[in-house]
Amino acid sequence: MIKHFLNLEWKQFRRASYFQKGIAIKILLFLAVLYFGGIAIFMGGILFFGLEKTFPDIDPIVMVNNYLIYWILFELMIRYFMQQLPVMNIKPLMIIPIKRNSVIHYLLGKTILSFFNFISVLLFIPFSVVLLVKGYPVVNVILWFFALMCITMSINFLNFLINKSNTVFYVIATAVIAIVTLRYFNIFDITEPAGKIFNGLYNHPYLAIIPLLIMLGLYKANFNFIRKGFYLDGAISKKIKEVNATDLSWMDRFGSVAPFLKNDIKMITRNARPKQVVMMSFFFLFYGLFFFTQKIYIEEMPYLLGFASIFITGGFLLSFGQLVPSWDSEYYKLLMSQNIPYRQYLESKWYLMVFAVIVAFILSTPYLYFGVDIYLIIAAGALFNIGLNTFITLFGGALNRVPIELDTKAKAFSNTNGFNPTQLLIALPKMVLPIIIFFIPYHFFNFNAGLIALALSGVIGMVFKNFFLNKIEQVYQKGKYKTIAAFSEKK
Amino acid sequence: MISTSNLSKAYNGVTVLNIENLDIPKGQSFGLVGNNGAGKTTYFSLLLDLIQPTTGHIKSKNILVNESEDWKPFTSSFIDESFLIGYLTAEEYFYFIGELRGQNKGDVDALVAQFEDFFHDEILAKKKYLRDLSKGNQKKAGIVAALIGNPEVIILDEPFANLDPTTQIRLKQIIKDLAQKQGVTVLVSSHDLLHVTDVCERIVVLEKGEIVKDLATSEATLKELEQHFAG
Numbered sequence: 001m002i003k004h005f006l007n008l009e010w011k012q013f014r015r016a017s018y019f020q021k022g023i024a025i026k027i028l029l030f031l032a033v034l035y036f037g038g039i040a041i042f043m044g045g046i047l048f049f050g051l052e053k054t055f056p057d058i059d060p061i062v063m064v065n066n067y068l069i070y071w072i073l074f075e076l077m078i079r080y081f082m083q084q085l086p087v088m089n090i091k092p093l094m095i096i097p098i099k100r101n102s103v104i105h106y107l108l109g110k111t112i113l114s115f116f117n118f119i120s121v122l123l124f125i126p127f128s129v130v131l132l133v134k135g136y137p138v139v140n141v142i143l144w145f146f147a148l149m150c151i152t153m154s155i156n157f158l159n160f161l162i163n164k165s166n167t168v169f170y171v172i173a174t175a176v177i178a179i180v181t182l183r184y185f186n187i188f189d190i191t192e193p194a195g196k197i198f199n200g201l202y203n204h205p206y207l208a209i210i211p212l213l214i215m216l217g218l219y220k221a222n223f224n225f226i227r228k229g230f231y232l233d234g235a236i237s238k239k240i241k242e243v244n245a246t247d248l249s250w251m252d253r254f255g256s257v258a259p260f261l262k263n264d265i266k267m268i269t270r271n272a273r274p275k276q277v278v279m280m281s282f283f284f285l286f287y288g289l290f291f292f293t294q295k296i297y298i299e300e301m302p303y304l305l306g307f308a309s310i311f312i313t314g315g316f317l318l319s320f321g322q323l324v325p326s327w328d329s330e331y332y333k334l335l336m337s338q339n340i341p342y343r344q345y346l347e348s349k350w351y352l353m354v355f356a357v358i359v360a361f362i363l364s365t366p367y368l369y370f371g372v373d374i375y376l377i378i379a380a381g382a383l384f385n386i387g388l389n390t391f392i393t394l395f396g397g398a399l400n401r402v403p404i405e406l407d408t409k410a411k412a413f414s415n416t417n418g419f420n421p422t423q424l425l426i427a428l429p430k431m432v433l434p435i436i437i438f439f440i441p442y443h444f445f446n447f448n449a450g451l452i453a454l455a456l457s458g459v460i461g462m463v464f465k466n467f468f469l470n471k472i473e474q475v476y477q478k479g480k481y482k483t484i485a486a487f488s489e490k491k
Numbered sequence: 492m493i494s495t496s497n498l499s500k501a502y503n504g505v506t507v508l509n510i511e512n513l514d515i516p517k518g519q520s521f522g523l524v525g526n527n528g529a530g531k532t533t534y535f536s537l538l539l540d541l542i543q544p545t546t547g548h549i550k551s552k553n554i555l556v557n558e559s560e561d562w563k564p565f566t567s568s569f570i571d572e573s574f575l576i577g578y579l580t581a582e583e584y585f586y587f588i589g590e591l592r593g594q595n596k597g598d599v600d601a602l603v604a605q606f607e608d609f610f611h612d613e614i615l616a617k618k619k620y621l622r623d624l625s626k627g628n629q630k631k632a633g634i635v636a637a638l639i640g641n642p643e644v645i646i647l648d649e650p651f652a653n654l655d656p657t658t659q660i661r662l663k664q665i666i667k668d669l670a671q672k673q674g675v676t677v678l679v680s681s682h683d684l685l686h687v688t689d690v691c692e693r694i695v696v697l698e699k700g701e702i703v704k705d706l707a708t709s710e711a712t713l714k715e716l717e718q719h720f721a722g
Contacts, residue, residue, distance in 0.1 A: 263587060270578040333570065336540070337568055338567075338592075339640075340590050341560075406578065481541075486543070
């Protein structure tokens with residue numbers, strides 16, 4: 001039986017869309033996997049020495065144990081938003097004479113191979129190896145590692161329940177919010193008791209049985225949950241959500257663009273995939289912290305700060321904009337045969353991106369902490385984003401013809417939507433252009449000249465808005481048939 | 492109203508549609524029948540400029556559809572589910588189409604109200620997204636949306652498929668009224684010979700991309716069609 005399942009799995013893997021892509025993409029994907037895997041291994045390896053150096057008084061293992069709870073919460077959150085559940089494929093198996101139990105065991109077993117489980121493995125193996133090399137007691141380290149793996153798997157199974165059952169979701173969400181709030185107001189710090197628990201796990205290796213039991217318990221809970229709902233209208237059915245209709249008629253003031261704008265807002269708020277993008281763009285806001293905390297960038301290479309500032313305000317612009325026609329791929333034929341001028345369609349997307357840049361700019365106000373210069377460079381970057389990056393991104397989108405399933409979360413690494421060589425070429429000017437625009441006047445004059453040049457480039461772009469939109473419209477018109485054909489392909 | 496000349500469509504050298512000449516006058520209810528792969532949807536897609544003709548052209552009201560976009564304001568269609576916006580409710584979808592076609596909320600409400608019994612109380616005020624409706628109900632919403640904004644040409648691909656018997660009968664009446672009373676040119680394709688002969692004044696049979704029969708509907712038409720497809 002397992003043989004058949006594995007065979008199906010292998011076919012699914014081999015025939016998945018990302019294997020049908022060009023060799024260049026395969027290599028890039030492979031490199032990306034290597035890169036992230038490498039980072040995890042490296043972090044795991046260096047963690048010990050980093051901690052030893054920063055906190056010479058505290059044993060690194062104790063330090064790790066103290067803060068492990070945050071890693072677990074972080075992992076839970078990332079999984080909730082990113083991890084795709086493997087349930088939808090069991091429909092065809094339901095009417096075939098296979099024991100339900102083996103289907104469910106297989107289904108749950110499959111989740112063990114999820115990419116997200118490997119993050120922990122890759123992170124903690126090197127750390128444990130370093131511990132062993134450093135002469136920490138073998139039994140303790142190995143069983144501690146084993147306990148961590150059980151916890152990771154518990155999170156894996158817990159995530160499944162959270163996604164499928166509202167009760168579990170609310171219980172967990174309330175607990176997490178309570179923990180964070182209590183800690184924030186210094187009422188109760190979870191770090192200490194949690195640290196005690198994890199240190200206890202390390203000091204008394206036989207306690208590893210507890211995470212093991214938790215994992216088995218959660219596995220059983222999942223099993224029962226699916227077993228009970230092993231019907232079309234049960235656990236495998238998509239949740240049908242009540243409509244949350246908000247009145248958007250105030251947007252009518254945007255004139256002819258309004259219908260599209262209203263539609264885009266609904267598209268973003270009602271579908272899983274665009275919601276994911278919005279969340280990602282929020283994380284982009286923190287990108288500046290990598291740069292502004294390093295003196296070397298501020299003192300010697302300020303032109304790289306322009307690069308950073310593009311990302312702070314441009315997260316949504318970049319991640320949403322590069323997939324612009326794809327967002328509407330599910331009903332593209334409708335748009336193409338309806339009474340729609342392409343121009344208004346594009347303009348509405350442009351407004352949306354501009355709006356996002358402005359919001360991100362307002363949210364970036366705390367960067368004032370790093371000084372007015374930093375804040376000004378973020379402002380200049382925002383202007384560049386509005387005036388030039390929006391158009392470059394829209395232009396790049398025209399060359400992208402990958403359909404998107406709106407209400408399905410993107411899978412980590414299997415999602416190569418909008419990922420093709422042309423796209424990469426288009427991405428270059430988005431990154432390099434701001435650096436060049438800043439660097440030349442900075443090199444010949446001073447910091448302020450660079451700032452002004454960057455800001456001015458954005459203003460000029462806005463002046464030529466109609467020209468740019470016309471040009472982009474032509475590109476879209478030219479690719480119309482190809483785009484329709486690509487979007488109607490079965491995924 | 493619609494004239495087709497020397498139209499052909501080929502994929503990798505295989506011709507899937509080849510129509511030398513086909514004129515559809517204004518206000519005609521026109522039926523297209525044929526087995527799978529006969530070229531019905533291909534013809535409709537060419538008519539909506541969703542694919543590019545290999546040779547020839549279609550003129551709608553003297554507008555070359557593959558060169559100008561001026562046919563869009565008076566043409567509407569429902570081909571398949573990709574004409575629906577899944578994350579909208581039926582009402583929101585109607586208003587959206589209405590806005591695109593220059594109709595205000597009141598206009599749309601008035602039009603949609605006429606179809607209350609067609610909807611059979613399963614579409615409106617249901618607080619459900621279109622993607623969560625059943626296939627048949629999705630189709631009902633799509634067909635009614637195609638009637639918004641007083642179009643002069645309406646194209647419906649297999650409108651009867653997936654519909655329940657009651658709705659099929661109601662839809663037949665709607666299509667007849669459109670052509671006879673309002674002078675709308677209605678193009679319909681179907682696998683159900685009985686329905687097309689009921690609804691359409693003229694029926695064209697496609698086979699492997701070619702027109703093999705062009706009939707003005709009469710008492711004998713259904714028999715003739717049945718014989719054709721049985722043989």
